[in-house]
Amino acid sequence: MLQVSYIRENREEVLNRLSVKNFKSVELVDQIIKLDDDRRQTQTKLDSIAAEANASAKKIGELMRQGLKDEAESLKQQSNNFKEQTKDLSDKLSAIEILLQNELVLLPNLPHVSVPKGKSPEENVVVLEHGQIPQLMPNALPHWELAAKYDIIDFELGNKIAGAGFPVYKGKGAKLQRALINFFLDHADKVGYREMQPPIVVNEASGFGTGQLPDKEGQMYHIGVDNLYLIPTAEVPVTNLYRDVILKEEELPVKNCAYTPCFRREAGSYGAHVRGLNRLHQFDKVEIVQVVHPNNSYEVLEDMSTYVQSLLRALELPYRVLSLCGGDMSFTSAKTYDMEVWCAAQARWLEVSSVSNFETYQSNRLKLRFKSKEGKSQLAHTLNGSALALPRIVASLLENNQTEQGIKIPAALVPYTGFEYIN
RNA sequence: GGAGAGAUGCCUGAGUGGCCGAAAGGAACAGUUUGCUAAACUGUCGUACUGGUAACGGUACCGAGGGUUCGAAUCCCUCUCUCUCCGCCA
Incomplete structure (x- = not known):
C-alpha cells in the first residue's frame, strides 16, 4: 500500500x-488525493469540536466538585450539542477513511526507475x-x-489420496526432496539467514499484511471452521512476524529463512504446460526474507539475486536472470528478478525463483x-525471494x-542425498 | 470438550466515573559524579492522525467493536485472545 502523503x-x-x-x-490518484483532503478537513473539524467538548466536560467536573450544581446543569444542557456533532463528524470521518483505504489498495506499488x-x-x-x-541423448524423456x-x-x-497437483514422492524421490x-x-545459514519454522496456516490479518487478502483470496486454501488459510509461501508467516513491530535501527538488517510446504489452488490453470512438476497445488520451498534500511534495499536485492x-x-543448472518489465511484475513489487x-x-x-x-x-x-x-520511526523496506522452490529444480x-x-x-548435493545416481 | 481467572505503556504492575495518556518499580538512553568492569544522582523515555515555517498546540488510542454519560482505563453488551484446573492426546 502506498503512502497517501507520498502520493500527495x-x-x-x-x-x-x-x-x-x-x-x-489519473482519476484514481486524484480521487485519493481528494478523499485525503476531505479526511483532513473532517478530522480538523472533529478535533476542534472534541476539544471544546472536553473542555466543557472538565468544567462540569470542576463545578460539581465546588458544589455549583445549577451552573453545572446548565453547562450540561449546552454540552448535549457536542455529542451529536462529534458523532456525525466521526461517522463521516470513518466513512471517508474506509473509502480512502479501499481506493488506496487498488494502487499497485511504484516500479523502481530501473x-x-x-x-x-x-x-x-x-x-x-x-x-x-x-x-x-536421443531418447531423452x-x-x-x-x-x-x-x-x-x-x-x-497423489490423485487418489488428494487430487491432481499433490504428488507422492517415493524412495529416492523423497530423499531428493529432503536433500534439497x-x-x-544450510547455504542460507552460511550467509546469515536465521532459520525459522513458522505455522503453515495463517489468520486473516496476516493474509492482509502481505497482500494476499483481500484480492487473491481465491488462490489460497481456506479452512472455514477456524477461518485460517494455508500459506501459499513462507513469505506470509515470516514477513508477518514483523507486523506491528518497531525495530531498533541497529537490529537491521533482519535476515530470516524458512522451509515450508506451500499451497496454491492455482484455479484456472490447466493444460499441457502445467504437466508433471511444472505447477502443483502443494510444493516445498525455502524462502529468504529480509527487513532492511531504506538506504540499501537495492544493494540487498542484488545480494539476494547473487545468492540465489x-x-x-552449485547445482550445475543452466539458468538465466530476468529483470521483469513493469507489466509482468507483481502488484506489490517495486523491482523483481526472476531466475529461470x-x-x-x-x-x-x-521459473524457480x-x-x-x-x-x-x-x-x-x-x-x-x-x-x-534520534527517536524517529520510519517504514522499513522488505524483500524476499525463493531460495529455492523445489519442484522445478x-x-x-x-x-x-x-x-x-x-x-x-550434482556433486554438491551428493553429501545430502547419500547416493550419486537415481536408477 | 467442561470449569474458572484475566487482557493497562519495552517489562512488572497500580488505578472501579471528572484532578488519568495513565502511579510506582525495573529496563533502555543521555548527562553529572565517584571511580575499576559497577554504584549513586539528574533528566529523557508510547503510537497515530492533525494545525503550524517553527516554537508549540489539538485529537484519538488502557485486547477489539458497540452502548450508557456533559464526561469512561473505570459501568453495560458482543467478540477475540491468554492463563489455570479437569478431560483427551502426538
Whole structure:
C-alpha cells in the first residue's frame, strides 16, 4: 500500500511510474488525493469540536466538585450539542477513511526507475545467462516420464489420496526432496539467514499484511471452521512476524529463512504446460526474507539475486536472470528478478525463483517500522525471494542429468542425498 | 470438550466515573559524579492522525467493536485472545 502523503507530494511522479506498470488511472490518484483532503478537513473539524467538548466536560467536573450544581446543569444542557456533532463528524470521518483505504489498495506499488517498460513476459530483460545448455541423448524423456520410469514421484497415487497437483514422492524421490531442503537451508545459514519454522496456516490479518487478502483470496486454501488459510509461501508467516513491530535501527538488517510446504489452488490453470512438476497445488520451498534500511534495499536485492544464483551454480543448472518489465511484475513489487532454469527435455525455461524488493509497500500495511537513534520511526523496506522452490529444480535435475546409468546427482548435493545416481 | 481467572505503556504492575495518556518499580538512553568492569544522582523515555515555517498546540488510542454519560482505563453488551484446573492426546 502506498503512502497517501507520498502520493500527495509527488503526484506527477506517481503517475509516471505507474504508467511503467501500464497502470493508467489519473482519476484514481486524484480521487485519493481528494478523499485525503476531505479526511483532513473532517478530522480538523472533529478535533476542534472534541476539544471544546472536553473542555466543557472538565468544567462540569470542576463545578460539581465546588458544589455549583445549577451552573453545572446548565453547562450540561449546552454540552448535549457536542455529542451529536462529534458523532456525525466521526461517522463521516470513518466513512471517508474506509473509502480512502479501499481506493488506496487498488494502487499497485511504484516500479523502481530501473524497471524496464513493457506489457508482457516477452519484454522482460535477460540480465545474464549462465551455464551450458545440455545436449541430451536421443531418447531423452521429460521429467514426468523419468519420474515414472524410476518410480520416484507418483502423480497417480497423489490423485487418489488428494487430487491432481499433490504428488507422492517415493524412495529416492523423497530423499531428493529432503536433500534439497537441507542443502538450501544450510547455504542460507552460511550467509546469515536465521532459520525459522513458522505455522503453515495463517489468520486473516496476516493474509492482509502481505497482500494476499483481500484480492487473491481465491488462490489460497481456506479452512472455514477456524477461518485460517494455508500459506501459499513462507513469505506470509515470516514477513508477518514483523507486523506491528518497531525495530531498533541497529537490529537491521533482519535476515530470516524458512522451509515450508506451500499451497496454491492455482484455479484456472490447466493444460499441457502445467504437466508433471511444472505447477502443483502443494510444493516445498525455502524462502529468504529480509527487513532492511531504506538506504540499501537495492544493494540487498542484488545480494539476494547473487545468492540465489550461487545455489543454481552449485547445482550445475543452466539458468538465466530476468529483470521483469513493469507489466509482468507483481502488484506489490517495486523491482523483481526472476531466475529461470533450463529444462532440457521440455526445452523450455522454468521459473524457480523470484526475488523482489517491496520497498515500503508491505511495511506500510504491516506497520513495520524502525526507530533511529534520534527517536524517529520510519517504514522499513522488505524483500524476499525463493531460495529455492523445489519442484522445478527437481524437474530440471531429472531432465538435464539423465544418462544411460540413470539420473546423475550434482556433486554438491551428493553429501545430502547419500547416493550419486537415481536408477 | 467442561470449569474458572484475566487482557493497562519495552517489562512488572497500580488505578472501579471528572484532578488519568495513565502511579510506582525495573529496563533502555543521555548527562553529572565517584571511580575499576559497577554504584549513586539528574533528566529523557508510547503510537497515530492533525494545525503550524517553527516554537508549540489539538485529537484519538488502557485486547477489539458497540452502548450508557456533559464526561469512561473505570459501568453495560458482543467478540477475540491468554492463563489455570479437569478431560483427551502426538
